Amino acid sequence: MNIPQLICPICNKPIEEGQSRFYFPKLHPSHELADLHGVLHLDCIRSIDRSRHVGQALAVLTAELASHSKTAPLLLRDGNIILRDFRLDESRIEIADYENFCEISLPINSLKNIQESTSKEAIALGLQILHINQDQFLEIEFKKPAFTVDLPTLSFSRFVSMLIAANVLQ
Ligand SMILES: [Zn+2]
Numbered sequence: 041m042n043i044p045q046l047i048c049p050i051c052n053k054p055i056e057e058g059q060s061r062f063y064f065p066k067l068h069p070s071h072e073l074a075d076l077h078g079v080l081h082l083d084c085i086r087s088i089d090r091s092r093h094v095g096q097a098l099a100v101l102t103a104e105l106a107s108h109s110k111t112a113p114l115l116l117r118d119g120n121i122i123l124r125d126f127r128l129d130e131s132r133i134e135i136a137d138y139e140n141f142c143e144i145s146l147p148i149n150s151l152k153n154i155q156e157s158t159s160k161e162a163i164a165l166g167l168q169i170l171h172i173n174q175d176q177f178l179e180i181e182f183k184k185p186a187f188t189v190d191l192p193t194l195s196f197s198r199f200v201s202m203l204i205a206a207n208v209l210q
Pocket of ligand 1 (some may be wrong): 048049050051052053080081
């Protein structure tokens with residue numbers, strides 16, 4: 041069976057196997073960013089972020105939703121990165137990084153490994169792998185479908201600081 045080709049709504053070109061991508065949330069049709077939807081090339085969403093303030097808009101929306109949510113309440117907003125607590129039902133922290141356009145799903149049982157990790161390490165997060173690069177910035181490897189996302193504004197030390205500020209790490 042053929043898998044239908046995904047088309048990026050920004051450049052109207054297909055999203056090829058292995059290309060980094062971002063899953064854009066469905067917005068109200070009246071929202072000024074409602075023309076963006078579905079799967080987008082990571083490079084495409086990053087290229088329009090400065091002119092359309094996409095990351096900031098998504099961060100405001102997500103923080104607002106989370107502040108009223110009982111199942112995934114807001115833990116922290118740091119810049120355009122939002123931490124939500126999925127601990128009640130699924131035991132994980134959901135990190136919506138709208139600076140680099142990446143969602144990180146952090147199982148609670150992986151926190152110990154993060155606390156004890158040093159540079160040049162890879163930490164298994166279940167569905168994703170967190171890489172700490174030589175320059176101390178992070179990269180997330182997605183397994184299915186396989187692609188990676190570099191996080192140029194998220195260093196390992198900022199990542200740990202956010203988890204501490206959210207009372208997730210000591
Ligand atoms: Zn595109």
